[in-house]
Amino acid sequence: MHLTLKIWRQSSPEDAGQLVTYEMPDVSEHMSFLEMLDVLNERLTEQGEDPVSFDHDCREGICGMCGLMINGSAHGPRAATTTCQLHMREFEDGETILIEPWRAEAFPVVKDLVVDRSSFDRIIQVGGYVSVNTGSAPDANALPIGKEVANRAMDAAACIGCGACVAQCPNGAAQLFTSAKIAHLALLPQGQPERQRRTQRMVEQMEQEAFGSCSNFRECEAVCPKEIDVGFIAMMNREYLRAKLS
Numbered sequence: 001m002h003l004t005l006k007i008w009r010q011s012s013p014e015d016a017g018q019l020v021t022y023e024m025p026d027v028s029e030h031m032s033f034l035e036m037l038d039v040l041n042e043r044l045t046e047q048g049e050d051p052v053s054f055d056h057d058c059r060e061g062i063c064g065m066c067g068l069m070i071n072g073s074a075h076g077p078r079a080a081t082t083t084c085q086l087h088m089r090e091f092e093d094g095e096t097i098l099i100e101p102w103r104a105e106a107f108p109v110v111k112d113l114v115v116d117r118s119s120f121d122r123i124i125q126v127g128g129y130v131s132v133n134t135g136s137a138p139d140a141n142a143l144p145i146g147k148e149v150a151n152r153a154m155d156a157a158a159c160i161g162c163g164a165c166v167a168q169c170p171n172g173a174a175q176l177f178t179s180a181k182i183a184h185l186a187l188l189p190q191g192q193p194e195r196q197r198r199t200q201r202m203v204e205q206m207e208q209e210a211f212g213s214c215s216n217f218r219e220c221e222a223v224c225p226k227e228i229d230v231g232f233i234a235m236m237n238r239e240y241l242r243a244k245l246s
Contacts, residue, residue, distance in 0.1 A: 003027050003036075003094075004024070005022045005096075005099060007021075008099065009112055011112075013109060017109065024039070029087070029089040030087065032086065032088075033083055033084070034083065037054060053111045054066070054068065054112065054113040060085070061081070062160065063160065064161045065162075067167065068102075069100040069101065070086070070097060074165075074168040074223040075225055076090065082162065082225045085225075100113070101113045101115050104163075104166045104167055104169075104210075104211075105212075106172060106211045107119070107167070115163075119210070123205045123209070124202075130185065130194065145189065153188050156181075156183040156184035157184035158228060159180035159181065159228055165219075166220075168220060169219050169220050171214065171215060172210075173213055173215075174209070176220040176224065176228060176232065178203065181202065182239060183236065195239070196242065199240050199243045200240060203240045216230070218230055
């Protein structure tokens with residue numbers, strides 16, 4: 001495959017940045033998207049040029065580190081797939097691919113395709129802790145949890161915090177991420193003691209960051225690699241209202 005890459009290059013947060021074009025001949029359709037960028041960086045390094053900076057870690061769709069806007073879509077054209085699990089067979093020979101960092105005020109660019117997502121960390125931090133003393137491992141049936149509730153909690157806990165929901169949202173909203181983090185504990189017995197305090201603190205921290213407001217575009221749901229649904233946002237809103245009125 002021969003591909004043309006238009007990649008956002010920005011040397012520092014203060015730099016204006018610009019799109020730079022690179023030709024990529026002989027790209028294997030079996031490469032992952034990040035492996036293709038690795039090949040480009042090897043070539044740039046050999047030529048004495050600065051390689052393209054991008055986030056990655058596990059490359060198994062688990063850690064949430066990777067994240068690129070590919071042709072205007074967070075994580076690229078394949079649904080329920082992280083950037084690191086996207087393969088070049090999803091693209092056509094001769095195609096031009098636009099590669100940009102997450103575009104959101106709350107995720108300022110650090111360098112090239114790397115953004116600062118520490119705003120997510122601050123939302124998690126204010127959620128605090130779970131005070132239940134678990135002691136030794138209990139018997140599997142000692143704490144009965146309904147199958148439907150357990151499944152729903154696991155759906156929420158699947159969030160890897162990649163930030164695709166924010167990057168794709170026209171408002172740069174973080175409601176899907178925050179609601180998933182609130183819901184997976186709010187649904188389980190272990191999360192009940194701090195339930196209201198946790199919800200209020202996390203929502204208010206989210207609002208203090210530079211995230212926008214949710215207006216139900218549902219773009220977040222469409223690009224989430226773990227297919228987390230917007231029903232959790234409605235749940236978060238109910239939880240926050242109860243916390244404020246209690």
